[in-house]
Amino acid sequence: MAAKLTSPGWYRALLYTVLGVAFALGLSAGLRAIFNLDPVYAWQSWVTIALLMTPLFFLAGIGCFDYWWRWARGRKVVDDHADHGAHSWRDYFKVNTDHKVIGIQYICVSFFFMFVGGLMAMLVRAELAQPGRQFVDANTYNGLFSIHATLLIFLFVIPVFAGIANYVLPLMIGAPDMAFPRLNALSFWMLPLAGIIMLLSFLAPGGSFAAGWTAYAPLSVHQPLGATFFTVAVQFAGASSIATALNFLVTIITMRAPGMTFFRMPLLVWANFSTSLLVVIATPFIAASQFMVLLDRALGFNFFNPAGGGDVLMYQHIFWFYSHPAVYIMMLPGFGIISEVLATRARKPIFGYRMMAFSLLAIVVLGFTVWAHHMFVSGMQNWIRIPMMITTAIIAIPTGIKIFSWVATLWRGVLKMDTPMLWAVGFITMFTLGGISGVMLAMVPLDIHVSDTYFIVAHIHYVLFGGSMFTIFAGIYFWFPKMTGRMYNERLGKLHFWLTFVFFNLTFAPMHLIGVQGMPRRVYDYAQQFATWNLIISLSSFVLGLSSLIFLYNMIVSWRAGTRAVANPWRSLTIEWQVSSPPPIFNFDAIPSVVGGPYEYGVPGAVHAVFKGAEVPSPVPAGVDASPTPATEH
């Protein structure tokens, strides 16, 4: 038992968690005693400090810092790769440095929060099925839609893309792992903690965090304790995101296989390169905004209190300087997935590959110049609305290039219309709608009327559900054979697509109309004139929710008992398909050498990469000497 409590793992993690809570109590009470504050045992102060400290104790307990700590003290560190790779299902519940294990951990945890957040959406729709109060009060309702959005944005869309890329990207560029495997593990383990903190806010006295995922000050400052849970959870999700993005950038820049120039990289790699730039530059801004709210709440700072010299609009500027780029953080990796799926399924090179890559970079740059289009009615200076409208509309041009190029990729191909392909073409049409309503919203005179209405709710769901979510499903089905070594059930996959596609539209399309007609968002009661549409929307949303259970069933049953997958069931050219399914523990028995573009379908005898084994001089970028090449290890 003593050994269990001193070695990395769940026992030590639980012990440290208890210590963390006790430490927070001691720190809170100690400081209050020193400064003569009454009462010494103030539970709000204790909880706030515990929220910040305990996750760090847990991470230490589970074993995220053991190697670094030993190394820092000058102790002998053994690179025996004991924490690398999964040999049983138990290894998925431990700190693991294998990017493939971490990828699966990311994806499973993200989908867990997707189902929890989705369930909250079902409760929101149940409450809205009829005017008047159905079964939750205003406080619970505000909490449900706030946590729904928070979970799906910070705990699902952003991390599930990081998970898919974690699994696929090192394989795609011919790398044995990510550049910093231990940092990768730490990034992952911060994620479930952020999600749990977010959910725990429902237990906070005064109810959960309920100021919307945008958490506008001063409302979020004045809320009960639940809002503190949000500000802290965002810090951990954000830190996880930043660390992963750094990891991707270093991996992509330094660990590409010989011969893989930037313009031979698959577009998924380009997409994650662009996304990681956005994350590294933008995410610190939301961290700052939430720390400012936390300081206002906990220590009486006046960042957002006009009576104390604070500035209310400042919150929105800092928040959106992150949260608009975050829209692209939630979209660009999906663009990458779609490009992979379409090229393989249409048996054609991606049309205009270079423009596809450049338009990603254009979106990165333009994405930082449009944040105030979320603030056209915020009361900021009037003149800034026109330049922000123009930059916003300009983003439609690179985005349009991508959509048209995908359509041109379909042209004259040999289109295999299986599940990933259905999601991909479904994405193209639905995302076009989301893009169009986006251009409409950029137009200030119209935006003034539809701001904060259901038109916005419709738009963001066309972009994040019809957009991001469809690409996520495409990617999960596409790489399922690679990740699990099994094939998914094609019929169930198609059923899942068609149910989702139809009921997605029935749920969200009418929201455009009731928004323009004047139904504001984030209300738990509404005028009688909107009753019919809301009932239709609610009923459709229930079917939409149920359709995700088909996906869940398909994934679980196929993972356990699907037919065995061959190494390359899709006859793809990219490197991840040239190794076994699932790949060997260190990815490659021989480092691949890249000799051509990634999508040379239709070119007779074209190959993207060859495996020449030890003859290929292996690149030794800075910092990877600790992870031995597979040749020396096995």
Added chain:
Amino acid sequence: MGEDTRRGSVTGRMWATLIAIGLVASAIGIALGLSIRWFPVAGSTIAHKIDTFWDVLIIVSVPIFVGVTTMVLFSIWRWRQRPGEELLDGPPIHGNTKLEVVWTTIPTIIIAGLCAYATILLLDIQSAPAKGTRIINVTGQQFAWTFSTVENGKKIQTNELYVPVGEPINFKVRSLDVIHDFWVPEWRLKVDAVPGITTGYSLTPSRVGNYQVVCAELCGLGHAFMRANVHVLPAAKYAAWVQKVTTPVGAAAVGAASNGSASVATLGKQLFVAGNPSTGTIACGTCHTMKAAATSSATGPNLDKALAHDPASAIKDSIVNPNTEVVPGYAKGVMPVNYGKTLNTQQLDALVAYIYKSVHRR
């Protein structure tokens, strides 16, 4: 040979059919888009301009969506993989510079046109109000609106908005606590009420009728109920209304009562119906139904029922500490908790006495 024809390029006839389908589908889409009644009635002079802009956006958008969808569906119809083609690849087309220039240029032109239109329209909407424009101060607080203006040299404060039709109005919008948003959907304009600064807009109501101010920015538990009635009146009726509220009898009761000259009952009723915006006291009648005061809102409990058996002390407690005991079916935290602070003893007693008398009479 048949295989080759099917997999080959698109014939001239096919192109013609494809373009025809695209045009017809676009026409149907546009007709459908324009026939839907999207907006509430146009209640201000700028409303129809925004509605027209929306129609233009529909006309531009539909063909883009139809174009993309038609091409996708056509490709699937013509080139989907059929049995026996499992090992076939498409032609290695890497791009086409001309085509890429075209689909960069056309959206650029569309975007430039829309931005120019929107800019001109926006400058029109936000053009500065003429000198002498009637100013109405709008103040938001959780969860009610207060409107104040000056007519004939006298200040008028109300919890419902009264405006004359056809005259420009400059709204100056403020907030006492968190961010709210001042929006009358029929007028098409909205702006946040931001603590610490004054925001606003100008417009001219063009249609007589009763509308609602809708709070459009999440402001807490009562957000969904933060509504206020808007009365757009013909000039004569507006003048009559001004006349009525500026005559000393009812309207000045709040101020006068502090001089001790008005009856307690008048003061109580006045507070119940109109509140006291200068101190941030929201009128009880904004949210509660009570027969004697002729108020009919259902946001809060019906006082004739909820308080029918309560002694005066309990009514007083419910006003000062609204969250201690909440009528089943209603949420805690919606009713303002500041009545104990904003009302002085005399006002509170007058209000309690008035409510007690009103709900207990047979």
